[in-house]
Amino acid sequence: MVPLKSYLETGRIDVDGALARLMPPVTEPPSRLHSAMAYSVFAGGKRLRPILVIAATEACGGSREKVMPTACALELIHTYSLIHDDLPCMDDDDLRRGRPTNHRVFGETLAVLAGDALLAHAFHLIGENARVPGVSAAAVAEAASVVGYAAGSLGMVGGQAADWLAEGRDVDEGEVQFIHRKKTGALIAASVTAGAILASADDETRARLSEYGEKLGMIFQIADDILNVVGDASEMGKAAGSDAKKGKATYPSVVGIDRARERARDLVSGARALARGLGERGAILGELAGYALDRKN
């Protein structure tokens, strides 16, 4: 088996190459808008969601070449959500990945529009995935449906709204779980599911991967919350403790940091067990579950 570190590195390079090909050129008018989009897309992200699309499709016997447009689409959706999340009317953040946020560089108007355009372009790319030889158009249509649902009000945006509506008031563990499952979990899970769909996996495998994806999304969010409390600002690219200052509903603030870690470890065990059910092909997905918890940024 390829070590996880190499897998992540190769995946990131492949995705960066595909994004460079599949994004509108910054020279295209309006070039200021295209620059704003490129600024946030090429900001040194780890490309985790695209790598999940790839890892899931490979775990089902598919090939990465066939899913690259959809893999890139998931990164564009993630990037758009960060741009809008940072806006003055949302989290009002000045820094993201150690650089000024999009609206701090391009202004609020272009930041809103750059996010909007990235979301639309993502679905253009998913549609274009049907042109890749050997990809079923029915799978592409289903991927568009699943990703659109996960990105919308019953998924990621619903989680962002619930998160914002909960700010500054007391919430219980169930509510934090609801927010997390949607805000981070929905798009992570959709990345995994889209990979399985495009590989035309059978229903049992898809169900297994969906469950794995949901657990993985929760692990990521809990790990982010823990990092926000105890992490190193220089590694994270933003100030530690910023969630607490905003009165955000996080796992550590509701159940304490030890119980948050314990819950994350349980989720990692569950995700690994699901990955094991896929045999040797699922090994990378198993490793990814542990990585999601242990990463430093």
Place this chain on the structure above:
Amino acid sequence: MVPLKSYLETGRIDVDGALARLMPPVTEPPSRLHSAMAYSVFAGGKRLRPILVIAATEACGGSREKVMPTACALELIHTYSLIHDDLPCMDDDDLRRGRPTNHRVFGETLAVLAGDALLAHAFHLIGENARVPGVSAAAVAEAASVVGYAAGSLGMVGGQAADWLAEGRDVDEGEVQFIHRKKTGALIAASVTAGAILASADDETRARLSEYGEKLGMIFQIADDILNVVGDASEMGKAAGSDAKKGKATYPSVVGIDRARERARDLVSGARALARGLGERGAILGELAGYALDRKN
């Protein structure tokens, strides 16, 4: 032939019914977000873009039942663009269709998120269109690609950005045309093209309908600009002259109102000629071109 007025009325009723079925219920959490989405979707719109999807598909021998999810998707994309256009960082409008704008009722944060969620849900619906019996998945994938492109930085959002970047400085007729073709034209044209794609029309018919759609989009925008100068505020649901006050690049401000009307009439003739090439089935599209110019709001 059905008179245009009945066609528009029946279309609006059919689309309203489909939207009521295809939107997430407002009782679903987060219900404040779903209320914000519903507030703008059910604000008495004429449903022109969905009706164009329907009219185009019927002009190609398709049936409206088969395209309803995509028709509704085009309305959701239009609605999201209005919500974001009205934001304080964009046009900063207080009124839309005679009612307070979304952010005046729900606040800026939920208005941004409601727009985002409508855009994502639109592509969920396009993907779901593949479940309608008799609809080709390849056509659905292509429709997603075309609509995603038209809604993005090389289409509608590109036009919004160019419009904003042009505000308050001198622009020439070519630049106004560029902005119009993208800002309004792209989504109108995509509505027509999506209808043709879903009817599996041949290449020649599709090319004809694309050209028709582009002309129709320009007609709509010029007519909007003229209405903004000479229209009745109570019929338009917003103040007349608001574009000029903002230094917007409009047709009448660049070439004068007479030449703007002349240009629109030329476009109507061109669009009608293209519709005539479809025979009797294209009659409604021909009428729609004249309606686009002569409407009062």
